[in-house]
Amino acid sequence: MFDSYESFQGGVFHASVPEGRAGASIYLTHSEIVAKTQPEGEQTFSIRLSECQLDLGGASGRMLFCRTPDRSLTIFCEEKGFAQALHQDAMGTLSEQLSNLCMTQRRSENQFRFWVMASAVLLVVLCVGGYYGVLAASRAAVHALPISVDEKIGTIAMQSMDLEEPLDEEHPANQLVAGIVDRLKPHAAIREMDFNVVVVESDEVNAFALPGGEIVVYTGLIEQAESAEQIAGVIAHEMSHATLRHGLQSVSQSLGIIAAIQIMIGDVGGLLALGSELAQESILTGYSRGAETEADLEGARMLHAAHIDPKSMAEFFELLKEQQGDIPGVIAWISTHPQHAQRIENIINYEKTLPKVEYHLLDLDLSAAQQALK
Amino acid sequence: MSTGLNYEIQMRPDFSMLKVNLQQGEKVFAEPSAMASMSPSLTLKAGMKGGALKSLGRLMGGESLIINTFTAADGPGEVVFAPGHLGDTQHYRLTGGSLMLQRGAYMANSEGVEVTGKWQGAKGFFSGEGLVLLKASGTGDIFFNSYGAILEIDVADDYIVDTGFIVAFEDTLQYKVTTLPGLRGGGFKRLFFSGEGLVCRFSGQGRVWVQTRYVSPYLSWIHQFRPSKKK
Structure with missing residues (x-):
């Protein structure tokens, strides 16, 4: 029934699925986020866009979590186009939350980039300094030899x-x-x-x-x-x-x-x-x-x-x-x-x-x- | 899609062994030298799985370039795998998501699962546990092993694990390498004298597997009993 919608790979957290977590195919209708658990599509869950709460996280830091207000159901997805599709389909209802998340992510990425740059500079300084230090030390050592x-x-x-x-x-x-x-x-x-x-x-x-x-x-x-x-x-x-x-x-x-x-x-x-x-x-x-x-x-x-x-x-x-x-x-x-x-x-x-x-x-x-x- | 491997983990937790019963044509993949015993109906093929890049990723994650493939070519049979060190073996069913594994924790997997390395950058560097974690993704079964027994922890919000005790965690968890909250601001003195190093702070929802022993304190404990070489 959701075949006409674009689908994404992700998963759900819900008490009714075995172990509390299952992989799922995610579809976006104009009013709901729908998740069908895999592989046989045994269970279907949905969250209304109007009451959806968004969060970023996961091991990659780029996983988008959509939750019901009571946090009993979470649908998550890491695919690239998901946030974009959500932005379009939600017709503005989630725009504010999405742009907030975008900003925090960008800020942390910038911070990360700064640290990478700083470490690279430090490494270069250490290498160059070490090189000349060794040269100077060996020069001094030579003059001490008979x-x-x-x-x-x-x-x-x-x-x-x-x-x-x-x-x-x-x-x-x-x-x-x-x-x-x-x-x-x-x-x-x-x-x-x-x-x-x-x-x-x-x-x-x-x-x-x-x-x-x-x-x-x-x-x-x-x-x-x-x-x-x-x-x-x-x-x-x-x-x-x-x-x-x-x-x-x-x-x-x-x-x-x-x-x-x-x-x-x-x-x-x-x-x-x-x-x-x-x-x-x-x-x-x-x-x-x-x-x-x-x-x-x-x-x-x-x-x-x-x-x-x-x-x-x-x-x-x-x-x-x-x-x-x-x-x-x-x-x-x-x-x-x-x-x-x-x-x-x-x-x-x-x-x-x-x-x-x-x-x-x-x-x-x-x-x-x-x-x-x- | 298969419904998963028919398996049994025996002798838990300290000297665990994984027994997999394969039906005709079924396959199981495992790290080299893990095989302890098997039926003669199985054939073994060694090779780099998933191409050179993925294999290199595994190599960086403390695993071998080579993965052995056991196929029940001549009828059903069983194969038994044993981890290299003492400790438990854990099964996890992947359903489209991924599982992050500590260096060297990988043991075996079924068809449909891909194992590769995931660059951790600064996080990996400061954790002291290697720059690359293993990442298993797809749909199927994965088996990993620990040093000591394995504790499964459901994280609902925030949770802290010493970096040396992490065996695996689900990809829905965000993690940060940090010092213990009480130590922060206490300067280096507290960091060094408390005996607690860097920890991993998990946030979000998901499961973490923690091992009951950490190798390096065990080694330093044992070290004091080694006869020292006289010069």
């Missing part, structure tokens, strides 16, 4: 790197680099660090420092340099990485962040393995931009203290910039040392702030070393 730790890591890394054809110690190129290191060594930030230089035969224009003071220079760098001071500039920069302990810092930062993640999400063995691999790679593939800038300035300070013009370091960057297209090997050093136009400017500006001293040219024979390499 240098022997750097040396051990450096030695292990050196052994695992399998360098091809290191030059003989008597070779003029090796003599040249050793001479530069001897000149810079007294001005290093960590006096007790023992610098050790290896010159490796390779066309790549490259040089790098390992923790603890192992410095590797490729012959390509010596061949392309225009003066011994330029080589001194690169070596001062690499020595600074060692004295500023950037290698250990990047390891401890990676480990620190992994440890923090572990504390948050529990013990994850795979993550640790991945992390130690990442840390190893970070030593070998280069330092962060901040670390590079730090090494530039510390290198410039060392050069200045050794009475070598820090502008030679900038000159070498300039040279690399110009030759970048011509020599394929140059790309190696550039790729780990980005944005050198900015760095040249930084070095020159920094040099201006240092007290005026007289710069001396190095008493070392670059052309002899270059001749010997040919």
Whole structure:
């Protein structure tokens, strides 16, 4: 008999149904809300619209309850179109109640949205703060460690790197680099660090420092340099990485962040393995931009203290910039040392702030070393 | 539509078992490893029911991705299910509405019932009982289990249950996670020293099933008797 009306899925509460509650199909006539219990339609209940009391609730917060004034019968429905249909069919009799409910629901939804937003913001702040906190803490921790730790890591890394054809110690190129290191060594930030230089035969224009003071220079760098001071500039920069302990810092930062993640999400063995691999790679593939800038300035300070013009370091960057297209090997050093136009400017500006001293040219024979390499 | 499964819950309440008698062709669905014994006329099929998303919902609700289907393919037979831990088993007949279940409370259901996870957001987070509740809806039978015996409570207006004791509740009940009324305004001191944590405040009309024991206080009670490892 109600087939012509739109039907909704819902239920009824009434003392006469088993267990007090039953599922029902709900129909809206123009004067009544009718519920037929399922599945066989055994019982039919109805509430007159004019005396219906509405309420919102349920686990979802969106269930509409329609009650008789004595609350003996309740018809409820969660379907989306039900409130809309009720609004239309009731011809205004329930409009006031419906709009009131609508308003309370909207208010609670807005409140909910506010809390979600606030929690999201808090979470972001905690994550970002935690990240920088870990970085700062690991930086401080590194400086508390003895240098022997750097040396051990450096030695292990050196052994695992399998360098091809290191030059003989008597070779003029090796003599040249050793001479530069001897000149810079007294001005290093960590006096007790023992610098050790290896010159490796390779066309790549490259040089790098390992923790603890192992410095590797490729012959390509010596061949392309225009003066011994330029080589001194690169070596001062690499020595600074060692004295500023950037290698250990990047390891401890990676480990620190992994440890923090572990504390948050529990013990994850795979993550640790991945992390130690990442840390190893970070030593070998280069330092962060901040670390590079730090090494530039510390290198410039060392050069200045050794009475070598820090502008030679900038000159070498300039040279690399110009030759970048011509020599394929140059790309190696550039790729780990980005944005050198900015760095040249930084070095020159920094040099201006240092007290005026007289710069001396190095008493070392670059052309002899270059001749010997040919 | 069937008139429901022919079932019997035995050995109540502490070591309950659910026995379902299936007629030829009838099916029952249950969580993996719940089957204790069965007639040889039944066949078992395992699979993700209701698609990947619904299965994922169940996974978040502390259940398995897989649901086992027992079909009385070769004639009528019976199957007996046992919950993983000691405690009671409860039957509920769904008639188009839904039933919200606590994490891991699901045990078995008949045809016509769908079980999935329902994201609870902040409510779930603060209750400490998991972000996702299970939601069973449709028309048919659902069986769930508790730790300890089960108390059925008819809520007429407002009622408070400690979050750890909730097993299931009807969808007609609205719930809010809150502190106990007396503790509010008393500051954190009272909240921590009273030993009462967060509670669930139900409002509206419907039924709540409460278990007579809560696992984590039991575990901390038992913990003091464990031999400690010497270093």
